[in-house]
Amino acid sequence: MANKAITSRDVDFAKWYTDVVRAAKLADYSNVKGCTVFEPNGYAIWEKMQAVLDKMFKETGHKNVYMPVLIPENLMKKEGELINGFAPEVAWVTIGGNKELEERMCIRPTSETLFSDYYSNKVRSYRDLPLKYNQWCNVMRWEKETRPFLRSREFLWQEGHTVHETSMEAELETKNMLETYKTFFEDYLAIPVITGKKTEKEKFAGAEYTLTVEALMYSGVSLQSGTSHYFGQKFSKAYDIKFSNRQNELEYVYQTSWGVTTRMIGALIMVHSDDDGLVLPPKIAPTQVMIIPIGESEEVKTFCDGVYTKLKEKNISVEVDLTEKSPGFKFAEAEVNGIPVRIEIGARDLENNEITIARRDTKEKIKLNKNIDIVKAVEEVMNDIQNNLFERAKKRRDELTYECHKLEEVERIMNTKPGFVKAMWCGDEACEVKMKEIRGTKSRCILENETAIDDKCIVCGKEAKHLVVWGIQY
Numbered sequence: 001m002a003n004k005a006i007t008s009r010d011v012d013f014a015k016w017y018t019d020v021v022r023a024a025k026l027a028d029y030s031n032v033k034g035c036t037v038f039e040p041n042g043y044a045i046w047e048k049m050q051a052v053l054d055k056m057f058k059e060t061g062h063k064n065v066y067m068p069v070l071i072p073e074n075l076m077k078k079e080g081e082l083i084n085g086f087a088p089e090v091a092w093v094t095i096g097g098n099k100e101l102e103e104r105m106c107i108r109p110t111s112e113t114l115f116s117d118y119y120s121n122k123v124r125s126y127r128d129l130p131l132k133y134n135q136w137c138n139v140m141r142w143e144k145e146t147r148p149f150l151r152s153r154e155f156l157w158q159e160g161h162t163v164h165e166t167s168m169e170a171e172l173e174t175k176n177m178l179e180t181y182k183t184f185f186e187d188y189l190a191i192p193v194i195t196g197k198k199t200e201k202e203k204f205a206g207a208e209y210t211l212t213v214e215a216l217m218y219s220g221v222s223l224q225s226g227t228s229h230y231f232g233q234k235f236s237k238a239y240d241i242k243f244s245n246r247q248n249e250l251e252y253v254y255q256t257s258w259g260v261t262t263r264m265i266g267a268l269i270m271v272h273s274d275d276d277g278l279v280l281p282p283k284i285a286p287t288q289v290m291i292i293p294i295g296e297s298e299e300v301k302t303f304c305d306g307v308y309t310k311l312k313e314k315n316i317s318v319e320v321d322l323t324e325k326s327p328g329f330k331f332a333e334a335e336v337n338g339i340p341v342r343i344e345i346g347a348r349d350l351e352n353n354e355i356t357i358a359r360r361d362t363k364e365k366i367k368l369n370k371n372i373d374i375v376k377a378v379e380e381v382m383n384d385i386q387n388n389l390f391e392r393a394k395k396r397r398d399e400l401t402y403e404c405h406k407l408e409e410v411e412r413i414m415n416t417k418p419g420f421v422k423a424m425w426c427g428d429e430a431c432e433v434k435m436k437e438i439r440g441t442k443s444r445c446i447l448e449n450e451t452a453i454d455d456k457c458i459v460c461g462k463e464a465k466h467l468v469v470w471g472i473q474y
Helices: 013-023 040-059 080-089 112-122 167-188 234-238 263-272 298-313 329-337 347-351 374-401 407-416 429-436
Strands: 025-031 036-038 068-070 091-096 099-107 131-140 154-164 193-197 209-216 222-232 243-244 251-252 252-262 289-294 318-322 340-348 353-358 367-371 401-403 420-425 442-447 464-470
Touching: 013 298, 013 464, 036 040, 040 131, 040 167, 040 263, 040 340, 080 318, 080 420, 091 298, 112 131, 112 234, 112 252, 131 252, 154 167, 167 209, 167 222, 209 329, 209 442, 209 464, 222 234, 222 263, 234 252, 234 318, 243 289, 252 263, 289 298, 289 329, 298 340, 298 347, 329 340, 340 347, 340 374, 347 353, 353 374, 407 420, 420 442, 429 442
Parallel strands: 289 318, 289 340, 401 420
Antiparallel strands: 025 036, 068 099, 091 099, 131 154, 154 252, 193 209, 193 442, 209 222, 222 252, 243 251, 340 353, 353 367, 420 464, 442 464
């Protein structure tokens, strides 16, 4: 039976999303317009994401740093494309204390300028390179609408900024970080993604090119989930980041940047969750197992403690619900919070030499002998849940991925059952603009290693240059 506090996702997907966020106590709106409060359940997911990604970054030679939150206007203006691209979203500080500032400063929308300014003072020789830095921080962009985790004026993210001796090394970094994100999404978040290159119109302001991770939500709407940018020497020339190369000649460094945000929590919700609340893959769930004692008997409590200890010793994130709530309420609470595995243990169960394991993904309840190797049983169930969530999401994505040869087909799909549309494109920005007239459909990425499905542009009929994935976006 669906949770009565949650609107059906097939009736009103936007309302369903907000209902799940609130029912699972992930985030709430605040009195600061455009900003949200991360509640403990939501922030715990972010902490888990941080821990996994941080380990992946460090294993590939990256180190964490922290840059200031304020950027002087003169620094922002040094690279023209960046400031022009972010101008509508920048928040400016003009007064400090009671005094008007001599130069206004923006609250960072991104940190290319600060990293570039820092590198210009630190890099002197090829021996200093590469510098592969990342920071975990907040940023501010003056968004017009607020949707928890998807759009808000302040959000959390990580941004990697690296400098390299050669273009080949920097481009390899750009591709490798894209693959890191792809691995994280598919192996940990259980979200299948497509990757490719953004068009010139959609690339990051100031980049030579942008690579992107794109995911499809249950509703058929696409979500840009992570990006990796190759800057070449654009920023190094603007900020004078030179080094003495191996021929003892001055040369500009080659740069990259890459980032993902708390928007990933929104992706988790919109891909996996259902009308009963949040559904989390075990690998990213802050609490993987909830043990629920039924009744007050000491035998039950002792048995629960034993199960808890065994799971905890094997680094499985587990809790015992000892609150004074009814068993039914505890079951429903674990369900709405997306806890992957629930273990139910009562006096009658123990008399029958059994315990119950409940799966969040399928709602299946499994009766097991109480003397079973509980660690092995739980690990097997969690692995199966992780795989099932990925395969289920992949099946839906594939069902909502279409090949189109005419604009009429795109229009019909986007207005009835939207998803990813593969179609050929001539490379002209005017055709991108024309496509956007169909319910805001935009290019998601260029697929560079797939076979063309036509030789004509779907919009203008001229010779096609690229196979592109199109979609409606959040």
